[in-house]
Amino acid sequence: MPERILLVEDEAHIAQGLKLNLESEGFAVCIADDGRKAIERILRDEPDLVVLDVELPGLSGFEVCDRVRHDGSRVPILFLTVRDSEDDRIRGLELGGDDYMTKPFSVRELIQRIRAMLRRGSWYQETPRHGNVLEFGGNRVDFRAYKARTSDSEVILTQKECMLLKLLAEGEGRVIGRDEILDRVWGYDRYPSSRTIDNLILRLRKHFEADPKNPKHIHTLYGAGYRFTSAPTPAEPPSR
Amino acid sequence: MQYRRSFRHHFVIFVLLSFIALAQLSWWVIFQLNEGSRVTKLQHRIWTEQIRVASEQAGLWSERPRHELETWLQRVFPDLTLEEASGKIIVSAAAEKRLRRLAGGRVRMYVSEGAFFIFLLLTGIGYMYWVLRREILYEQQQSSFLSATSHELKTPITSLRLHLDTLIDRDLPKAQALDVLSTMRRDLDRLTDQIDRQLQAQAFVFGKRKLSLQPTDLTDETQFILKEISGRYNLKDLQLRTHLEPDVTVMADPERWQILVRNLLENAIKYSPGGGVLQVSLTRAGRLAQLHVSDEGVGFSQVECERIFERFYRIESEETRRTHGTGLGLYLVREIARSFGGSVRASSEGKGKGAAFIVEIPLAEEKRLA
Numbered sequence: 273m274p275e276r277i278l279l280v281e282d283e284a285h286i287a288q289g290l291k292l293n294l295e296s297e298g299f300a301v302c303i304a305d306d307g308r309k310a311i312e313r314i315l316r317d318e319p320d321l322v323v324l325d326v327e328l329p330g331l332s333g334f335e336v337c338d339r340v341r342h343d344g345s346r347v348p349i350l351f352l353t354v355r356d357s358e359d360d361r362i363r364g365l366e367l368g369g370d371d372y373m374t375k376p377f378s379v380r381e382l383i384q385r386i387r388a389m390l391r392r393g394s395w396y397q398e399t400p401r402h403g404n405v406l407e408f409g410g411n412r413v414d415f416r417a418y419k420a421r422t423s424d425s426e427v428i429l430t431q432k433e434c435m436l437l438k439l440l441a442e443g444e445g446r447v448i449g450r451d452e453i454l455d456r457v458w459g460y461d462r463y464p465s466s467r468t469i470d471n472l473i474l475r476l477r478k479h480f481e482a483d484p485k486n487p488k489h490i491h492t493l494y495g496a497g498y499r500f501t502s503a504p505t506p507a508e509p510p511s512r
Numbered sequence: 513m514q515y516r517r518s519f520r521h522h523f524v525i526f527v528l529l530s531f532i533a534l535a536q537l538s539w540w541v542i543f544q545l546n547e548g549s550r551v552t553k554l555q556h557r558i559w560t561e562q563i564r565v566a567s568e569q570a571g572l573w574s575e576r577p578r579h580e581l582e583t584w585l586q587r588v589f590p591d592l593t594l595e596e597a598s599g600k601i602i603v604s605a606a607a608e609k610r611l612r613r614l615a616g617g618r619v620r621m622y623v624s625e626g627a628f629f630i631f632l633l634l635t636g637i638g639y640m641y642w643v644l645r646r647e648i649l650y651e652q653q654q655s656s657f658l659s660a661t662s663h664e665l666k667t668p669i670t671s672l673r674l675h676l677d678t679l680i681d682r683d684l685p686k687a688q689a690l691d692v693l694s695t696m697r698r699d700l701d702r703l704t705d706q707i708d709r710q711l712q713a714q715a716f717v718f719g720k721r722k723l724s725l726q727p728t729d730l731t732d733e734t735q736f737i738l739k740e741i742s743g744r745y746n747l748k749d750l751q752l753r754t755h756l757e758p759d760v761t762v763m764a765d766p767e768r769w770q771i772l773v774r775n776l777l778e779n780a781i782k783y784s785p786g787g788g789v790l791q792v793s794l795t796r797a798g799r800l801a802q803l804h805v806s807d808e809g810v811g812f813s814q815v816e817c818e819r820i821f822e823r824f825y826r827i828e829s830e831e832t833r834r835t836h837g838t839g840l841g842l843y844l845v846r847e848i849a850r851s852f853g854g855s856v857r858a859s860s861e862g863k864g865k866g867a868a869f870i871v872e873i874p875l876a877e878e879k880r881l882a
Contacts, residue, residue, distance in 0.1 A: 291672040354666040375670040379677040
């Protein structure tokens with residue numbers, strides 16, 4: 273069954289041109305030409321991926337993304353817009369977008385990004401060897417529900433937090449380098465800086481470590497990457 | 513959003529500075545009034561002391577004639593005098609009156625100066641607020657314009673590139689390839705239009721375009737644009753009704769008149785997504801040629817009525833707009849009408865209730881007589 277892409281684009285010429293190209297690549301494409309229709313389609317049809325313009329009649333692409341994320345949709349969203357400022361890119365990603373491309377664009381690059389996003393999505397959907405539930409140090413993480421129960425509370429995890437934790441847990445005991453994280457979690461577009469990974473690791477420690485400053489499960493190996501252990505182990509001595 | 517934040521930031525600083533300036537002024541007025549009261553009290557203390565010294569002298573001179581004491585008092589303590597009935601030394605009525613006048617004068621001076629300062633300060637504050645607001649609005653419009661221009665230029669370029677890539681990468685059947693090519697031609701037209709409009713606006717802003725007014729038959733020129741527009745746009749939902757009086761001649765530049773009419777018509781078409789009646793009439797009204805363009809489209813509010821002719825002004829937000837444009841079309845209409853010695857005005861019953869534009873240009877005969 274072909275993967276279904278929802279194309280949210282109000283410029284008819286661009287929408288038709290993209291549809292033609294994506295269908296030639298074997299995708300099934302639907303078009304929504306304004307923000308409200310886009311929300312309705314995303315929530316009702318649950319497409320495999322959304323290509324979302326920002327400047328849309330009535331409701332902007334940013335608002336669409338914000339609302340569908342708020343309603344619990346995890347569909348991969350690729351922003352495709354003429355807005356090319358850093359502020360707009362950051363806003364798009366912060367609101368839950370998974371990738372951001374500016375117009376004019378190369379069709380081949382767009383198709384590769386779409387394929388990479390779908391690949392990451394299917395990797396994430398695969399059941400890891402420990403199942404979809406990970407238990408460690410009094411924490412219980414449900415990768416499918418994006419939820420975790422820690423010793424004192426219940427936490428709703430973001431998609432990126434879940435993907436990173438799943439990647440670390442899959443390679444338990446092994447050092448996972450930054451490049452691998454960028455590749456598996458962010459994929460084709462290496463937009464985020466190393467600082468973004470650090471922040472994500474800090475957030476995971478804050479959720480799951482009893483003392484985030486002395487982590488027992490998510491360790492940093494300076495210059496090499498990160499290592500996860502489900503049984504508590506003392507922090508690694510700094511190494512250069 | 514960013515501008516709202518920036519305006520709030522400037523406004524807080526501005527209010528703070530105004531508050532400090534007003535507080536400073538109030539403190540100055542209070543200080544001066546207190547100082548006045550202190551001077552009055554001091555004068556009374558001096559008089560009391562003078563009365564004590566003069567009374568001691570009067571005791572020593574009790575045997576001397578009264579006029580000697582009076583002469584001495586006038587020479588040494590001119591503010592004091594001998595009370596007629598009791599013979600006691602008191603402050604003269606004239607000195608008391610002078611002191612009251614001085615104190616009153618000071619209060620009047622401080623109050624009038626204070627009021628003047630407050631007036632100056634408030635005028636300054638008002639002016640600064642007006643300048644700040646204008647600056648921010650202009651900045652906001654410019655940014656919207658940049659964003660709109662970027663959208664208006666990049667969209668056809670994106671479409672052109674997309675279709676070019678498609679033609680290169682895909683092996684399309686001939687009919688489909690021709691469709692793609694015709695889409696590309698429409699994108700190219702859109703891009704050309706946009707660039708033309710930008711250049712026309714720039715020519716007005718920098719006054720580089722030489723104006724050569726000549727007797728122009730507006731009927732012919734308007735008819736020409738009406739034909740062009742009908743051929744170019746798909747007016748299936750719009751019912752076009754025209755009434756053009758023959759031989760309406762004004763002193764104008766025919767090319768500019770065409771731009772004016774084209775912009776008004778495109779504006780009406782753009783803002784009539786639901787169709788309706790588009791009426792265009794050209795008539796003589798007294799000494800004026802009057803072009804009337806009205807639609808049954810989205811309309812605008814009373815507040816927007818004046819602003820729609822401002823350069824870069826757009827009714828919609830750039831993120832959620834339903835129409836193309838950069839906020840130059842109606843600006844050009846106004847500037848062109850003015851360059852012919854005429855004017856333009858807009859009216860609307862409100863949002864969703866259509867809009868009407870009336871352009872008035874003095875007729876050629878009237879101009880020559882004048």
